[in-house]
Each structure stands twice: as C-alpha cells, then as structure tokens.
Amino acid sequence: MEIFYFIVFGAISVVVAALELSKNNKDRINTTSAFNSFKNNYIVVYSLMMAGDWLQGPYVYFLYTTYGFGKGDIGRLFIAGFGSSMLFGTIVGSLADKQGRKRACITYCITYILSCITKHSPQYKVLMLGRILGGIATSLLFSAFESWLVAEHNKRGFDQQWLSLTFSKAIFLGNGLIAIVAGLFANLLADTLGFGPVAPFDAAACFLAIGMAIILSSWTENYGDPSESKDLLTQFKGAAVAIASDEKIALLGAIQSLFEGSMYTFVFLWTPALSPNEEEIPHGFIFATFMLSSMLGSSIASRLMARPTLKVESYMQVVFVISSVTLMLPIITTFLVPPSNVKGGGISFAGCIQLFGFCTFEACVGLFWPSIMKMRSQYIPEEARSTIMNFFRIPLNIFVCIVLYNVNAFPITVMFGMCSIFLFMASILQRRLLVVSEIHKSRSSDWMAMKERVSEEEPLNI
Missing domain, CATH: 1.20.1250.20 (MFS general substrate transporter like domains)
Known part of the structure; x- marks a missing residue:
C-alpha cells in the first residue's frame, strides 16, 4: 500500500488524539453520576446497534455478486431498501410515538436480525424481503433511539445542555470508532478466517441480540402521545400541520x-x-x-x-x-x-x-x-x-x-x-x-416580561 494513505491516516489520528487529550474545563460539561450512568448505558446500546449496521456495509454488494446477480439486479435490491424505508419505515417509525419508543427499538433489533438471516439464501425474493426489512430497520435506527433518548433525558430532569454530550460521544464512538473496528472485524471473519461473506451478517445479528437484551433489561418505556384517541392517520396529520x-x-x-x-x-x-x-x-x-x-x-x-x-x-x-x-x-x-x-x-x-x-x-x-x-x-x-x-x-x-x-x-x-x-x-x-x-x-422573552409586569401590577389594582 502506498505510504500516502498511511500519512493521511496517521495525520488525522494525531489530530483526533490531540483534540481528545487537550480538552480543558471549557471543553467539558460538568455532570452528575446519575447522568453519566444513563449516558453510558445509551452509548453502549447505540454502539451495539451501529456495530450491527456497520458490519453489514462492506459485504452487501459483494455477497449479492457471489450469488450471481448483476449490477441491475443489485441496484433494484438497493432501491427496494430505500423505498421500504420511505414507505413502511415511516409508518412503523410513527408507531413509536403511539406504542412506545422502547418497543420501537426492540422492533428494530428483531427486524434487522431477520434481515441478516435472509442473507443466507441465494433466492432473489428472499433477498428482496431482507432489503425491505432492512429499510424498515433503518428508519427505526435513525428515529426511535434518538426519540427515546430525548424523552428519557427530559423525564429524568437532566440539564438540556447535557444532551449534546451524549450526542457527540455517541457519534464519536458509534459512527467513528465502531465503524472502523466493524470494518476490520468483518474483513477478519470473511477473508482472513475464511468464513465467507455471510459471516459479517451473522456477527451483526449477534451484536443486535446483545443490544436488545440490554434494552429489555435496563430501559423504561416512554411515549410521544399515549392518548387512546389518536389513530395513525391523525398522527400523520398532526405531524404535517406541525411542519407546515x-x-x-x-x-x-x-x-x-x-x-x-x-x-x-x-x-x-x-x-x-x-x-x-x-x-x-x-x-x-x-x-x-x-x-x-x-x-x-x-x-x-x-x-x-x-x-x-x-x-x-x-x-x-x-x-x-x-x-x-x-x-x-x-x-x-x-x-x-x-x-x-x-x-x-x-x-x-x-x-x-x-x-x-x-x-x-x-x-x-x-x-x-x-x-x-x-x-x-x-x-x-x-x-x-x-x-x-x-x-x-x-x-x-x-x-x-x-x-x-x-x-x-x-x-x-x-x-x-x-x-x-x-x-x-x-x-x-x-x-x-x-x-x-x-x-x-425574542418574542418569547417579550411575552415572559409582559406576564411578569402584569403579575406585579395585579396586587396594586385590588
């Protein structure tokens, strides 16, 4: 491998290490032990979920080619995944507000595990089903977990600024370090150890199962709108009105x-x-x-x-x-x-x-x-x-x-x-x-100031 790639990788590594090691009090947020325990639990779960996702990435296309499918067939499989995320994933993700975010996160684990299992079949219809399940899981990954975190963070009364600490650390590990390790681990399983291109998907299913066990044992349920009067269509209308x-x-x-x-x-x-x-x-x-x-x-x-x-x-x-x-x-x-x-x-x-x-x-x-x-x-x-x-x-x-x-x-x-x-x-x-x-x-501040003035003047008018 050309030395150029090592120089680029090494230079970025040095900068990342320097940034992390040089943090001072201005770069850190003082938190409580209760929050740190909550944050670490979420980051462990999020990292396991992302490991299940990143392990699959390097070998999806290659696996389809080993089954004898051409670029056109593979392209349709990928389109099915994104289309599924748009159609079915939107519906399933919206159910999280009604049925509970913890349930939605568990649904993500089950759906993605089933998607991994379909990779053992060379049948195009089975692989297509796997892509549809994967699309649904992707929608849940990028909505249910964040929704659960924000609601639970607020429910426990933690400082709003502390959310940024959880977000940045989760991305640093889940979308950075875990991605690198997952890519190397997938290469180890598929090529070095000779288990073939399906092995990373089996490993992904194992990580997802571990994460699901932690969710079941340590997470509490929270909802967006638990009222029984709202059906799914009403939720969609409410969301559309909020956006508009x-x-x-x-x-x-x-x-x-x-x-x-x-x-x-x-x-x-x-x-x-x-x-x-x-x-x-x-x-x-x-x-x-x-x-x-x-x-x-x-x-x-x-x-x-x-x-x-x-x-x-x-x-x-x-x-x-x-x-x-x-x-x-x-x-x-x-x-x-x-x-x-x-x-x-x-x-x-x-x-x-x-x-x-x-x-x-x-x-x-x-x-x-x-x-x-x-x-x-x-x-x-x-x-x-x-x-x-x-x-x-x-x-x-x-x-x-x-x-x-x-x-x-x-x-x-x-x-x-x-x-x-x-x-x-x-x-x-x-x-x-x-x-x-x-x-x-500015308007909110003006409104609050006006309310305070009114409350101060009321006793004088009595």
Whole structure:
C-alpha cells in the first residue's frame, strides 16, 4: 500500500488524539453520576446497534455478486431498501410515538436480525424481503433511539445542555470508532478466517441480540402521545400541520434532507472519483480513514457544543459551506489537473487532492450528526418526534432512489456539482433558521416580561 494513505491516516489520528487529550474545563460539561450512568448505558446500546449496521456495509454488494446477480439486479435490491424505508419505515417509525419508543427499538433489533438471516439464501425474493426489512430497520435506527433518548433525558430532569454530550460521544464512538473496528472485524471473519461473506451478517445479528437484551433489561418505556384517541392517520396529520405551521421545523427538515441526500450520493461516488482509470485503491483503508475523519468532526462538535454562548445554528452555516466546497473538488481538479489516460496503477495527483477534500467532507459529517440531533431536540415537539423525524426521511429516500436509478446517466462531475449546490442551499437555510429562532426567542422573552409586569401590577389594582 502506498505510504500516502498511511500519512493521511496517521495525520488525522494525531489530530483526533490531540483534540481528545487537550480538552480543558471549557471543553467539558460538568455532570452528575446519575447522568453519566444513563449516558453510558445509551452509548453502549447505540454502539451495539451501529456495530450491527456497520458490519453489514462492506459485504452487501459483494455477497449479492457471489450469488450471481448483476449490477441491475443489485441496484433494484438497493432501491427496494430505500423505498421500504420511505414507505413502511415511516409508518412503523410513527408507531413509536403511539406504542412506545422502547418497543420501537426492540422492533428494530428483531427486524434487522431477520434481515441478516435472509442473507443466507441465494433466492432473489428472499433477498428482496431482507432489503425491505432492512429499510424498515433503518428508519427505526435513525428515529426511535434518538426519540427515546430525548424523552428519557427530559423525564429524568437532566440539564438540556447535557444532551449534546451524549450526542457527540455517541457519534464519536458509534459512527467513528465502531465503524472502523466493524470494518476490520468483518474483513477478519470473511477473508482472513475464511468464513465467507455471510459471516459479517451473522456477527451483526449477534451484536443486535446483545443490544436488545440490554434494552429489555435496563430501559423504561416512554411515549410521544399515549392518548387512546389518536389513530395513525391523525398522527400523520398532526405531524404535517406541525411542519407546515412552524417554519423552524420545516427548515430543519429541508436542511437534513439536503445534507443527507448529498452524503448518501457521495457514498456511491467516491470510489469512481478516486479511481477514474481503474487505479488500484485500498477501499477498506480509505473507508477507515473516512470514519476517522468523522471522529475528528464529532470531537470538534463536542467542544463547540460545550460552549453555551456558541449557537449550533451559527457554526453549522460554516460547516455546510465547507462541505459544499469539498464536493466541488472533483470538478475543479478536472479543469486544473491534466487527466491521465493510463489504466491501473496507483492513485493520481488529482485523486490525492480529492482524498483530502473527501476527508474534510467526512469531518463535516461528524460535525453534522450531533449538531442536527441537538437542533431536533430543541425544535421538534415531543408528542410527534418519531413521526416528524420519519417525515424528514421521505424526500431523502426519494432523492437517493432517483440517484441510484440514474447513477450512470450523468457524468460524475454533474453529480458532485448537484451535491455541492444542495449543500450551499443548506447553508442558506441554516442562516434562515438562525434568524427565525432568534425572532422566536425574542418574542418569547417579550411575552415572559409582559406576564411578569402584569403579575406585579395585579396586587396594586385590588
């Protein structure tokens, strides 16, 4: 492997270690032992859930090819997963507000375990069923667990600022360290030990089962709206009204869809971008480098959110602009760096530049996740949290399905340019969200001040 990859990985590792070891009192939030116990329990469960997800990623496509399916068949399987997340996942996720978030988290474990079991069958219909189950599970993963955490955090009376500590640590471990370890462990099982491409899915099922056991034994139930009068359709209407009537919620949903849509598109495009002439690149090592970059971003986010005077809405504008610039690099290098027509070989100079940019984008992803979680905890009403969060994923899943279906129809530079524009739009909407939130806060302060004046004057009028 070229020394270039080791230098990039080593440099990012040093920066991450330096950031974590150099934290001072300003970068830390003083908490209680009760909260630390609660936080650690959630992070263990979340890490196990993410391990179950990350273990599957590197071998899904490869497993389908070993069963003899071509690119078209595999593409339809992936589209089925995202389509399922959009349709069935939205319904199942919304039930969490009504039937309980703990039950929804358990449902995620069972559904994903069943999805892993289907990978043992070479039958296309069985694999399609597995993708549908996986799509439902994905919706629950990105809504039910966060909804349970926010509700339980508030129910136990913990400080609102402490949520940012749980979010940043969960992303640092679950979307960073766990992803790296899971990728290496999957490679160990499938290739080094020779158990084949199904082995990582079996390991994922085991981790999910362990996490489910912890949930069953240590989590309490909480609800969004436990009233018996509301049916599912009423919940959908209530969530739609909340989004339409509150500009902050609508802006947050648009920002999330624009960023995540660009992020998922990047997942499909980074390989052909770095190897346009079939250059030999170490995919697993680059993936680990990306995850390390994500850890860097979440580490920076924890420092930023530890400062009560610094608003998430403010610094995220900069994050979106930087991410927009990084995804412009494949277009910029096309014009500035002479293209190579040599097939094979090592990564090109343009590829090296793009890799630095892609690592920066992944750092922005690491910043995005805990920050968007923090904003969702502030703006989304508790009684419809899971429902609204799954509403946000509908345009995202539609967008990803369209990209998957037309991934070969447009040049790669056009796709990156589209993502860059989306990210710049997200920065503009983030600016608007900051303005709207400030106006709302100002009005709330004026209203509270008026109530206090009225309460002070009332005794004088008696």
